[in-house]
Amino acid sequence: MATSKVSLKLLIDTKGNKVLFAEAGKDFVDFLFNLLSLPVGTVIRLLTKHSMVGALGNLYDSVETLSETYLQPNQSKDAILKPKAPVTASNVPLLLSDVESVSGKKFYMCQSFHRNVADDPHAICPHCNEYMNSKITYIARKFAEEGSSEELGGYVKGVVTYMVMDDLVVKPMSTISSIALLQKFSVKEVGALEERVVDLGMDEGLKLLKASLQSKAVLTSVFLGNIGA
Incomplete structure (x- = not known):
């Protein structure tokens, strides 16, 4: 403990x-x-971006203020700013x-539980072409x-x-x-x-x-x- x-x-x-x-x-x-x-993102967050030496704090701030509109559908700000x-x-x-x-990260499989795992519930299984939206737990x-x-x-x-x-x-x-x-x-x-x-x-x-x-x-x-x- x-x-x-x-x-x-x-x-x-x-x-x-x-x-x-x-x-x-x-x-x-x-x-x-x-x-x-x-991860570098975790280090910056722990130290707070304003006390970072160099430009990494500015890079962190850029991601923080960027609209979600510009991110890929399977990506999120937290994946960059609060990496596992x-x-x-x-x-x-x-x-x-x-x-x-990483033990808190969410993983998914298709309903037929083929041997593929995704971190996006909108991903398509290459075996059955169904959404991989059945949540599984990482142990x-x-x-x-x-x-x-x-x-x-x-x-x-x-x-x-x-x-x-x-x-x-x-x-x-x-x-x-x-x-x-x-x-x-x-x-x-x-x-x-x-x-x-x-x-x-x-x-x-x-x-x-x-x-x-x-x-x-x-x-x-x-x-x-x-x-x-």
């Missing part, structure tokens, strides 16, 4: 006011990986809680036990702790890699390091999505800085 908050532990260089990396579990890594599968997220995305919490998944993959669902769902395994860098590089956590990173960032004063547990909710999820499009210091921007409204 999806939760509204995801926790992760940050290692912060207080002198440089920078997040070196985060220790994260499966839930946060699934969230990050899922950002790559979001992948089924996996619907199992990831945070900013995806208000995004429809997403589910697991019998809730515990198994948490482990098997999403993208990565849950028995591993992951290291997420400030620029969102993700790798399995290890003591050796942690030490190597301290050397890479020239951290000489261990006393300047601070561990901080933070929660990622809807607001932080949206900030992270926005920061990932604008910066390579994503975790620092979200948890230590201000990337704007």
Whole structure:
């Protein structure tokens, strides 16, 4: 079952006011990986078109104001402005809680149930030439036990702790890699390091999505800085 908050532990260089990396579990890594599968239209809608960098916001606004008269009969504005997220995305919490998944999409067959499926009830079956207007239900993959669902769902395994860098590089956590990173960032004063547990909710999820499009210091921007409204 999806939760509204995801926790992760940050290692912060207080002198440089920078997040070196985060220790994260499966839930946060699934969230990050899922950002790559979001349709562009969904990303724009989540961030709101007025805060988008470049012209994508204008493109979104053009579709929004275009009359339905100019669209093909089997197309709708919602298909562009509110595209269906992948089924996996619907199992990831945070900013995806208000995004429809493909499991909510409507499919149709002809009354003879030939082996053809359409998303338009006005489509004609190539076998019997009848309208394909018999509604059928798409069933997403589910697991019998809730515990198994948490482990098997999403993208990565849950028995591993992951290291997420400030620029969102993700790798399995290890003591050796942690030490190597301290050397890479020239951290000489261990006393300047601070561990901080933070929660990622809807607001932080949206900030992270926005920061990932604008910066390579994503975790620092979200948890230590201000990337704007």
